[in-house]
Amino acid sequence: MERKVSIIGAGPSGFALAADLQNRGIDVLVYSHPDHFRYANEVMVKGQLTVRGKIESSMPVCITSDMAEIIEFSLMIILTIPSTGHETVLQQLRGFSLQQHTIIAIPGNLFSLIADIEIGCVLETNLSPYSCRMERDEVLVLGKKSLIFIAALQSPPSQAIYDAVQEIMPVKLCWCSSVIEVCLLNVNGVFHPLMILMNAARIESTNGDFFLYRDGLTSSVAKAMIAVDQVRMQIGNAFGHSMRSALRVSNECYGHTFTSLVDLARNSGPHNGLKAPPDLQNRNISEDVPDLLVCWHSLAEKLGIDASPIKAIIVLAQMATSVDYFQSGRSLRKLHLEDISRSELIERFMAQPDGAIVSRL
Ligand SMILES: NC(=O)c1ccc[n+]([C@@H]2O[C@H](COP(=O)([O-])OP(=O)(O)OC[C@H]3O[C@@H](n4cnc5c(N)ncnc54)[C@H](OP(=O)(O)O)[C@@H]3O)[C@@H](O)[C@H]2O)c1
Known part of the structure; x- marks a missing residue:
């Protein structure tokens, strides 16, 4: 399996996930929208991302604000922006071919029902794996969940996608049969x-x-x-x-x-x-x-x-x-x-x- 993940969302959740995945040997590329660059800027100026608390890490992380690079980098894309930003991201994803991609919205809040573009597989979770805050270039992870709930719009996903997601995600996944159930579990x-x-x-x-x-x-x-x-x-x-x-x-x-x-x-x-x-x-x-x-x-x-x-x-x-x-x-x-x-x-x-x-x- 491809050991690479693209992360859209350069806030506490996105950077905690980036550190967690890099600690497990998975390469990440983090996207920050140009109008929401404050945390990404701090990390870039410092030259590395520091994470403390339930995850300990201090290492460089690759950041871009070019959506084409994110789509090229990996077939697995994880969204870690508030759902109020989903429409902004969808606008940027339009025009790219995403039939081979899997997008996981963390949390989804029914992202899959507003995503009006063709995507290979859309999954959504009820919560973020982390309870975290960020100050300047440093993320504090106060808690890491034992499990989160997840569902695909077309449920269940194929075995290949199921295996890939299961391997990438940093917490145990409890698979639900509908995205509405997952939304209600937020x-x-x-x-x-x-x-x-x-x-x-x-x-x-x-x-x-x-x-x-x-x-x-x-x-x-x-x-x-x-x-x-x-x-x-x-x-x-x-x-x-x-x-x-x-x-x-x-x-x-x-x-x-x-x-x-x-x-x-x-x-x-x-x-x-x-x-x-x-x-x-x-x-x-x-x-x-x-x-x-x-x-x-x-x-x-x-x-x-x-x-x-x-x-x-x-x-x-x-x-x-x-x-x-x-x-x-x-x-x-x-x-x-x-x-x-x-x-x-x-x-x-x-x-x-x-x-x-x-x-x-
Ligand atoms: N952090 C937690 O402990 C926690 C726990 C449970 C669930 N969650 C959920 O996980 C998601 C991400 O959490 P977070 O703490 O990382 O969120 P966040 O800091 O509020 O946002 C993450 C990143 O998305 C950017 N963003 C906001 N609106 C955007 C838009 N319209 N277009 C593009 N980018 C936008 C933010 O930029 P700005 O900084 O400029 O706003 C930030 O860089 C949220 O849905 C949150 O509710 C978080």
Whole structure:
């Protein structure tokens, strides 16, 4: 197998992945969009990438802002940009022949349904393998997950792709039968927006000088999260997926055994040391509200599920930021699913009999 991977996205996740893969002898080329070059610039000026924490490494990394080089470098491309940047990347990928390529979107947030170009295989995960932050040229990896969930739009993928992805990816993969299931397993949609909105005044009055999970996820915040989580699980259940709570998904991904959301917030190493952002202009809102909550709300509406807890958060986020997330977010219209009936929607993304997927775990 080709021991080379192209990574599109030069932020904490992309550079943590680059270091992890290089440590395992896999060559990488990292793409940074010219308008989003701040981290790439720091690494290039320093001449090497330093990663600390759960991954230790200090080595040069190749960076480009030429998409043609990325496509030429490897048939395996991993996207590590926020889903709000997917459209920008798709615009740049148009015009290239990608029939032989595999693209893995980390996380996907239904990237495969908005990717309107011909790609050999599109896969998407629920989360990033890492909990990480970046300052200047240095990445701090606070946590590395034990497993993440993944699915292909055309499920299951061929054995050759399955083997190649399995060999490249730095964590155990739990293969799901539909991209909708994987999108619902991105439990950041349960955690992030409520934690930011219910702590908005504190964020703004302290410039984020408190621990977002440890201090900001208290019992009433947890209760609100559980209300959202119940809607998320009802949506998955309507497709026949056996849904687990966000707490259980997080425990599975990190190999933890926390008994409540507050227990997780206080005691989880990858979470309890995270500082709050300095303001509300961050991807806990700008990515997770439009590309997870609007999507879940839109699915729930089509399925006839009461999604008022999710709608309440979207409306509050809109009022607090003056951004129309219902308009900009991944609604069924944006996902090209608007015109199909409820039963067609369920049929297209329903859980498959376990055989094909489970036999590969
Ligand atoms: N880091 C974590 O701990 C973590 C954990 C779970 C999930 N994730 C998810 O993993 C993904 C990547 O995380 P990250 O922390 O590396 O994200 P990030 O720093 O916000 O973004 C990654 C890179 O993408 C660039 N970018 C942003 N918008 C873009 C656009 N429209 N076009 C092209 N490039 C764009 C960023 O540039 P700028 O710096 O200029 O914005 C940055 O260089 C996100 O979806 C995130 O939610 C991350």
